[in-house]
Amino acid sequence: MTDPDQYKLIRRRLLTWFDRNARDLPWRHTQDPYAIWLSEIMLQQTQVETVRDYYTRFLNRLPTVHHFAKAPLDTILKLWEGLGYYTRARNAHKAAKQVTQEFGGEFPSTLEGLQQLSGVGRYTAGAIASIAFGVRAPIVDGNVVRILCRIFCLHGDPTTSSMQKRLWALASDLVPVKRPGDFNEAMMELGATVCHRQSPACELCPLKPMCRACQQGIQMDLPERVKRRPRPTVQVAVGVIYKRGRILIDKRPPEGLLGGLWEFPGGKKKSGESFRQALKREVREELDIEILVNKKLVVVDHAYTHFQVQLHVYVCEFVSGEPQCLACTDIKWVLPSQLARYAFPTANRKIFPVLLRG
DNA sequence: TAAACGTGGAG
DNA sequence: TCTCCAAGTTT
Known part of the structure; x- marks a missing residue:
């Protein structure tokens, strides 16, 4: 079978499968580029089930890109609290402002235009262009990498630039003129629900007949694993500092780890x-x-992507001085009952119950 | 190019 | 408890 014939077969079988097996996800009920954009930003490195509630909450609270752009960053971060990778929230805020100020309130419909938006890279631009605007644009995410490596039996580290080039070229050849967005979603859906990293459900896979890795029985070995670096542990001392029943909290610098959170x-x-x-x-x-x-109040263990922390939390009493913002952006004395108004990292939120109980 | 950047679920 | 990893982008 020639490549074009095989590509046609893959497209047809995949779309037929998708029509029968697509999950009912909230962002599949809209054509609104704003909503599609929001979902794609949230879905970066984040699983569908985690995103669901955040997506709904955001759209209820900020129904248009104008609402998003006008909202204070603190509001965005509070809504984003717990979703992780907070740079996404800050970039999304910038992007919303770009749309309202530089693009006349309409999301750009081209790959080039979309990639000008903060936080929108090659993948997200392709996803929005194909899903919201019907553009024949490819996408390569973790799911697509896994499926392509298995179907075409691609060996080698998938993160290298040469392999990335191959993968994008393949995805580009595969994506159809008709229903490009559905095709892209179908690839990701297959990866998320059938073609798992471990224990892929090959018996349920519509592409099993043309999967070279499955034919060779090496589907578990592809794509090649990327070696990870060890995660160091950091010991941190944390103070819940009281002054007349109020607690001192500070806002982290706008960039970097947990930027802008309290x-x-x-x-x-x-x-x-x-x-x-x-x-x-x-x-x-x-x-x-x-x-x-x-x-000592509690010890909190928390794992980040590239290191782990152990927070040793102490109850403290304010003694003297006027708090200065030397390594932070803002400072507040708040009542315990008011803590929930502010966006905190999850590691810090683990302290709340202990605090409110004591 | 490699490292930074969160969190929760699965095995 | 531990490791992997999930709809990536930025620097």
């Missing part, structure tokens, strides 16, 4: 230093205040 003050423990010493030092360095460190 947190309880603290910092890394140095070797040879106790947690209590570290806490007093960090609070002095970052806020220029003196505190009394009382009892």
Whole structure:
């Protein structure tokens, strides 16, 4: 069979399968480019089931790109709280402003136009163009990588530029003129529900007849695994600092890890230093205040992508000084009942129940 | 090019 | 408990 014939077969079988097996997802009930864009940003490196509720909440609260653009970043971050990769939220805010200010309130419909938006790369531009505008644009996400590597038996590290080039070229050849968005969604759907990383359900796969990896019985070995670096553990001292029933919280710098989120003050423990010493030092360095460190409240373990932290949380009493923003953007004294108004990282939120109970 | 960037679910 | 990894982008 020639390549074009095989491509036609793949398209037809995949779309037929998709028509019968597509999950009912909220963003599949709309044609609104804003809603499609929002879903695609949220779905970056994030599973469907995690995104569902966030997506619905966002659209109810910010029904148009104008609402999104006009909302304060703090509102966006509070809605995004817990979804992770907060750069996405900050970039989305910028992108919404771009749409309203530079594109006359309409999302661009071309790949080039879409990729000008903050947080929209090659994948997301292709997804929006094909799904919202019917453009014959390819996409390559983790699912597509897995499916293509298996169907065409592609060996080698899929993250290298040469392999990426092959994958994008294949995806580009495969995506049909008719229903390009459905085809792209179908590829991802197949990867998410059938062609799993471990234990792929080949018996349920519409592409089994043309899957070279399956024919050779090596589907589990493709795509080739990328070696990961070890994750170091960081020891952090955290203070819940009280002053007349209120707690001191600070806002992190706008860029970098957890940028723009609120947190309880603290910092890394140095070797040879106790947690209590570290806490007093960090609070002095970052806020220029003196505190009394009382009892240990809780120890929180949390894993990030590239390191793990152990938060040693202490109840503290404010002693003296006026808090300064030396390593943060904003400072507030809040009642425990008001904590929920602010966007906190998940590791910090793990402290809330202990706090409100005690 | 490689590293930074969150979180929750699955095995 | 631990490792992998999921609809990637930016620097």
